[in-house]
Amino acid sequence: MYNGIGLTTPRGSGTNGYVVRNMSVLRTHETAIDRASAWDIAPPKHREPDVEILEHERKRKVEVKCLELQLELEEQEIEEDKIDEQVNGLRTKLLANLDAFDQNAKNLRPSDRHGIAMAKKEELSKMARALGTRRDYAEGEAFDREKQEEQKVRRMVEREERERQRDEERARMQAQKEKWEAERKERDRLRRREEAGGGRREKKR
Template sequence: MYNGIGLTTPRGTGTSGHVVRNASALKPSQKHRRIERKERAPKPVDPSILEHERKRQVEIKCLFLQDELEEQGLEEAEVERRVGVLRQQLLSNLETASLPEAKLRSFETQRVRERKEKENERFARAMRIDKEHVEGEAFDPGAG
């Protein structure tokens, strides 16, 4: 036992009885850093992701219409024509369309991308890879 902490005797416990400090406890200075990280404003969402989500929603609506028309027993040429008309209408209104569900999904995608970027930065620091590093430069005989 050390300062009242630990076992009086390690016999029968399957441990050595060695007392170690709790490394998971946060120090007061670390708590402030965690709060500051949470208060940061989110990064803006990539517009190409939002555009892709809007186009995806258009295709989903077209597929629903196609299934509906095929169940009614219409000919394939007529089904394709009607779906094409709907697709053109929806794509012409693509910029003004507001898709809240798509925005939520894109934020999730954005968070995943940010997490991956942080992971890559940590790995680069661990491997001591310089930020100006050019991939494949080591194999170029003319490079410095």
């Protein structure tokens, strides 16, 4: 009990004996304005991964690989110059291919928040490409008639602009084709004139 409220003993009640709020009760004071304002709430934003932290993590893994190789070579009692040469070669090779150190999302630790965020971002991008979702899509805009009318007008304007550009391109190609045809006819005429002039000179001889 707390301040005289509650059960003296939870035995046989099927509860833990604590006074808790009943979350199943509907709120009767909710108005139509509150329900309408619920659409104005922005959707939750996913945490953006920090690229610099991910880059630092990859480079740290490269140094770990280099240190493992250095310790292994030192145990084999190889000269320091050769050890440095092999370690530097491995470091150069690994730094040239840092993307190979991207872990699978299943192998990430719960504390690796930026890696998880990057995997989630790639997953959402892949799903958006599969569903053909626009990048500027906002949740709930399909029910906004004014928004749909604006998008319809914008698509009509864009379609007319594309058709106008296509017509201009066709006209330009037609003009270029006519120009080439006129040049070809002029070359053929000049060639026939030269051939006719050469034939007359042969007859005079």
